[in-house]
Amino acid sequence: MQRFLLLFLILLSGIFFSQTKLNLIPYPQKIDFQEGEFTIPKNFILDKNLPKQETEYFKKHIDKKLRFKYGKKDDAVQLIYSPFPPILSHSPSIRIPPKERYTIHISSKRITINSYTEQGYFLALQTLIQLFEQYKDLGKIPAMKIQDEPKFAWRGVHLDVSRHFFTVEEVKQYIDYLVMYKMNTFHWHLTDDQGWRIEIKKYPKLTQVGSKRKESMIGAYVDNTFDGKPYGPYFYTQEQIKEVVKYATDRHITVVPEIEMPGHALAALSAYPELACTKGPFEPATKWGVFDDVFCPKDETFTFLENVLDEVMTLFPSQYIHIGGDECPKTRWKKCAHCQELIRKNNLKDEHGLQSYFIQRIEKYVNSKGRKIIGWDEILEGGLAPNAAVMSWTGVNGGIEAAKTNHFAVMTPGSYCYFDHYQGDPATEPNAFGGFTPLDKVYSYDPIPTELNAEQAKYILGVQANLWTEYILDFKQVEYMIFPRLMALSEVAWGTSDPKNYKEFENRVVEHFKVLDKMNVNYAKSIYNISGKATAANKGVFYELSTSQNPSGIRYTLDGTDPTENSQRYENPIPVSKSLTVKSAYFENEKLKSAISSQSFFVSKTTGKSIVLEEQPSENYSFGGAFTLVDGIIGNQKQLGKTWLGFQGKDVVAIIDFGQKTPFSEVYFNTLDNKGSWIHLAKSAQIFISDDGTDFKMIKEIGKDEIFSLKGKIKLNVGNQNSKYLKIKIENAGIIPAGNPGADSKAWLFVDEIGAN
Structure with a gap:
């Protein structure tokens, strides 16, 4: 009887493992479950030849109950590393070097990692950390072989520190979040109209004057309300910049700095007004938005920018330097005698041609230093600089145009990748810039436009999320805006997202919330709330309600009262045949578990037509x-x-x-x-x-x-x-x-x- 029971438990364990979806984000390219299981030991023996820096990271982020020591490969080693090329059946559509490719083989005796590079080994460790988190209570990990690599070479996340500033420690924490989900690029937006945040030793007034403003806009833009409080001076010293870059590099994150030009330059012009088309005076902007005063394309301006870039390139070893290039009004250039003479002298078509002249001149200088420029898609205006890469934010057309002309592009369209947008009902969310980019929309994004053929698609470097901070006042709100949307983008960037199985991904997200809870991360819980969508059917309007939880827990009312009493249980889309207000919420064990969502309908003779x-x-x-x-x-x-x-x-x-x-x-x-x-x-x-x-x-x-x-x-x-x-x-x-x-x-x-x- 005991032997039968033991056999039954073994079989049951095998069934359990085979039917369990791994709580991995991003999900690997290929997983083959095998017979057996790896028992997590209390004394975890590490091969003494493991890459030390990456392994120390692993030890720090794994279960604190485990005790680690190093041993020889022929001992009973639990984790070993072999720097030989693994075999991988997945063939990504993008030509990227195999430096991020890895395999993990988990057997009953040991865990073996193969990779080409220490970067690949480090990515494998992120997968292991998540596996240990999923199975630590069970004490056993199913035997398996994971073969994995990213689809895209550029997996980026941006942070604007100009509108609101974040400390070195907070920036480091931000980088750690990127590491958790296998992102590899941190785009650091360091200068803008509202603040200059990087020390430039040759031009000390940039931080003396440009790193502070007299007040800040608050509330909605249309309210035109200000807090009356001086902001700053806030900036990073060059030593702090070096500290952050080293911190990121140690974690295989590339830091790409952004120095805005020719627009978004008010903070710089406040310090050095002679670089503008008019005499000024200027001050760092207190409002959000776009301003007419920009860099004037004269020799002293280019000398200034080249000197600034010299110091920037010394601090940042990244291949790309981001030079902005977006939202540059031509108002001042149209009235500037020097600009008009420059247009005539160089046979430029117009002020858009002058923008191209500006960008190309900067590009030649950056190229002369062995680097490349990348800019927002407005750098396409008037003709793209020969070696420039495009960051496509206004939509996908900028990336399409770049790829079709053999220029690299990073896709970051606002409708999918702007994390300063709302991710739920604004009535239940903190104040945000606007827009609506919920988790499922991020997850649905495909960075390769259908307009590109296979050869052109090779110029899509990858995808990036952007976090602009006009309405983000502190780091807790930064966390709220990136989580859980960072998880969705990470799987898109890795190339394993499947919008048809979004609910399965959402289940994994909910499991990852447990880890974020332990880390005291202030993530958004919008997916618990009721999501509503108006749809057309039978020449009318129906209102569909959904939740990440059991849909039988949705209750609603149609008379504008809260769904705490006298509510209906949601079963089918609600027909909207007259003006009404639908209020809905999720209940569990008869207790309210979500915010109350509200949507009013105003029916007219056109409604549903x-x-x-x-x-x-x-x-x-x-x-x-x-x-x-x-x-x-x-x-x-x-x-x-x-x-x-x-x-x-x-x-x-x-x-x-x-x-x-x-x-x-x-x-x-x-x-x-x-x-x-x-x-x-x-x-x-x-x-x-x-x-x-x-x-x-x-x-x-x-x-x-x-x-x-x-x-x-x-x-x-x-x-x-x-x-x-x-x-x-x-x-x-x-x-x-x-x-x-x-x-x-x-x-x-x-x-x-x-x-x-």
């Missing part, structure tokens, strides 16, 4: 597509990426099919005014009707003055109408005028619900 757009919205602001304009949801100014559609430089032309002739006398829509984000009210709007969808008659027109007087909240009396089709044309403001953030660039037009009654 068929709609077609002549021009599609920007990829960054296209959530829900055209249906967003007839889903019954009025736009939330905090959720630009979910409840609004955004169009840059384009008019909105929408045709709504009622399905049959329908009487109405009022048409309404909203446009958004947020000039700090380049969003301007519409210039005009026209309303048309038709019975056949081809021949349209205009019945109402409204101009700029009336739109401004109504502050973009437009309700138009159109008289008694009866038609099958309603067409609305909302005209974009066009080119942003001088004196506004983003001057000379294409304005954004944001539109939400189009209704008729």
